[in-house]
Amino acid sequence: MKILFFGRGVISTQYAWAFEQAGHTVEFYVRKGRKETFGSHIELDMWDARSGKKRITESWNVTLHEEILPQYDLIIVSVNTEQLPAAAQFLSTAAGNTPILVFNNIWQDLKSAIAPLSMNQVVFGFPGAGGGIANNTLRGGFLKMVFLENPRAGTEQMNHKVKALFESAHFKINWSKDMQSWLWNHFAMNAAMEAEVLQRGSFAALMNHTDSFANVGRSMREMMPVLKARGAKMDAITLLLTKIPPALLGPLFTKVIFAKGSLARLFMEYNNSKAGFAVLEVVREAKKAGIPVPRLTMALGNT
Template identity: 85%
Template sequence: MKILFFGRGVISTQYAWAFEQAGHTVEFYVRKGRKETFGSRIELEMWDARKGKKLIKESWNVKLHEEILPNYDLIIMSVNTEQLPEAAQFLSTAAGNTPVLIFNNIWQDLKSSIAPLSLNNVVFGFPGAGGGIADNTLRGGFLKMIFLEKPRAGTEPMNNKVKELFESAHFKISWVKDMQNWLWNHFAMNAAMEAEVIKRGSFPALLNHRASFANVGLHMREMIPVLKARGAKHDAISLLLTKIPPGLLGILFNKVIFAKGSLARLFVEYNNSKAGFAVLEVVREAKKAGIPLPRLTTAFENTEYAKEI
């Protein structure tokens, strides 16, 4: 299969490498000027957890394009949430009839989030990977599991294509019946986490404060009325963060989920992305609905986002 990844970010690069290892052709679309900036190689220091836990260290040749040609079997897009509308607008004309996998976190309803792309040409999924890129070196890793929405009416051929691609590279698919609800809950969890990242200064710094994980649960509890206003139902993520006592949740995150040496911890340690947009989106939504979010709003004090609320 010939696959085009939209952007050469940390998620795109890791899955592209895995697909190339499985015999597929992978290429990247990058904005004008980025091809020269990025160069034709990227250094990889990432953990592959599809079969055990294996450290991949290599200098990998990548093929970058500054335009999209109509000869791909699939386009995979995984971008920062705030970049999604612009990227969808671009692909609506540049992608033609090529099916698109949106491998992304999304807060808006799915149809409007990708407009003017057609839902009939899109499959939604979510990666099981993390990390960051600095000085042209990718540090992070990926798990065996990825999340993929169950086929909607008319999307069966696209879903099957995506399913076969990931399974050919030895990934396991967790099928999501209601992708909209799943993403709403997951986005809220990200907002709860980012509120603490803003306070601590970075994602790695978060790991040094057990109290921050207890606060993540309290932030999530505060957001439940916003989720309900959207028509969202509790899923496993929400139940974990809102039903477990905050003190116990802090221990669970610190000692189990983000235990030293775990891949989940490594994903956060190497995450050098800017936090705050997820919090901003949720706070904006709450303000429209007249729902107070004092904990999340306080997180924005003395930040550049304060003026946007």
Template identity: 85%
Template sequence: MKILFFGRGVISTQYAWAFEQAGHTVDFYVRKGRKETFGSSIKLEMWDARKGKKLIKESWNIKLHEEILPNYDLIIVSVNTEQLPGAAQFLSTAAGNAPILIFNNIWQDLKSSIAPLSMNNVVFGFPGAGGGIADNKLRGGFLKMVFLEKPRAGTEHINNKVRELFESAHFKISWKKDMQNWLWNHFAMNAAMEAEVLKRGSFSALMNHNDSFSNVGLNMRELIPVLKARGAKLDAISLLLTKIPPGLLGTLFNKVIFAKGSLPRLFVEYNNSKAGFAVLEVVREAKKVSIPLTRHTIAFENTEYAKEI
């Protein structure tokens, strides 16, 4: 297949590399001026966990374009959440009839999040990957699992194309019947974590304090009324974060889920992105329905987001 990735971010770069290894053609669309800034290659230091754990270290040559050319089999969008509305607006005129995979964290309802794109031309998914880019070097990795929505009426042909693409590169798909609900829960969990990141100063600092995930659990408990106000059903991870006592939860995350040397821990430690937008989104939503989010609001103190709430 001929695949176009929207942007040359951490997620896009890692999956593009995997797809090229599987024999597909991959290109990147970047904003005006970024082609010269990024250059024609990127250094990779990432873990490939599709078959065991394999460290990839290489300089990878990439193809960047500052305009979208015709005849792509699929366009994949994985951008910062706050960038999605602009990306959707741009693609509504630039993408033509190319089907689109939105591979993204989303808090709004799915239809409005990608307007004015047509839901019949879009499928939603979420990566199993993480990391960061600094000085044109990517450090991170990806797991075997990716998450995709089950076909909606009218999207079966796109889902089949996406399934074939990921399976050709030896990824395993976890199909989600209610992708909207899954994303609401995941976004809330991300906001609970980002609130603690704002307190600690960075994602790597989050991993180096024993009580961080006890606090994440308390943050998540505060978000449950907001999720319920949206009509969301709590999934297994949300229940885990809210039902297990904070102290035990901290031990579980520090010793098991994010144990030292584990890939999930490395993915978070390498994350050098700016935290806070997810927190801002849930606080805005809570204000609309008059639900207090004391812990999340306090997390904004002394940050640029304080004036926005």
């Protein structure tokens, strides 16, 4: 397959590398002026956990374009959440009829999030990867698991194409029957984490404070009424964070889920993205619904 990635971010770059290794052609669309800024290669220092735990260190040559031509089998969009509306607007004319995988965190309802693109042109998914890029060096990694929505009426062919692509690169697919609820739950969890990052100063600093995860649990409890007001079904992670006493969440996360040396911890420590947007979006939604979210509101007020 010939695949175009929208942007050369940390998620796009890692999956593009994996797909190229599987024999596919991968290229990147970047904004005007970025081609020269980025250059023709990127340094990789990342972990590939599709089979065991393998460290990849190489200087990888990439192909960048500042325009989109109608010659791709699939376009993959993985951008910062706040950038998705502009990306969808641009692709509604630039992408033609090319199928699009929106591989992204989303807080709006799915149809509104990708307007004016048609839902029949889009498949929704979410990566199992993390990390960050600094000084043209990517540090992070990806797991074997990726998340995809079950086919909707009219998207069966596109969904099969996306499935075949990931399986050709030895990824395992976790299917979601309700991708909307899954993304809402995940976005709320991001907001809870970002609220702590705003307090601690960075994702790496969050990893060093046991009580940070207790606070993440408290923030998730605060957001439960917001999710329920939206009609979201609570997933396993949300229930875990809201049912386990906050005092127990710290040891669980620091000693098990984000244990020192674990890939999950490394992905978080390398994450140098700017925190706050997810918190702001949830606070806005809560205000509309008349639901108090004092912890999140305070986190925003302290920035």
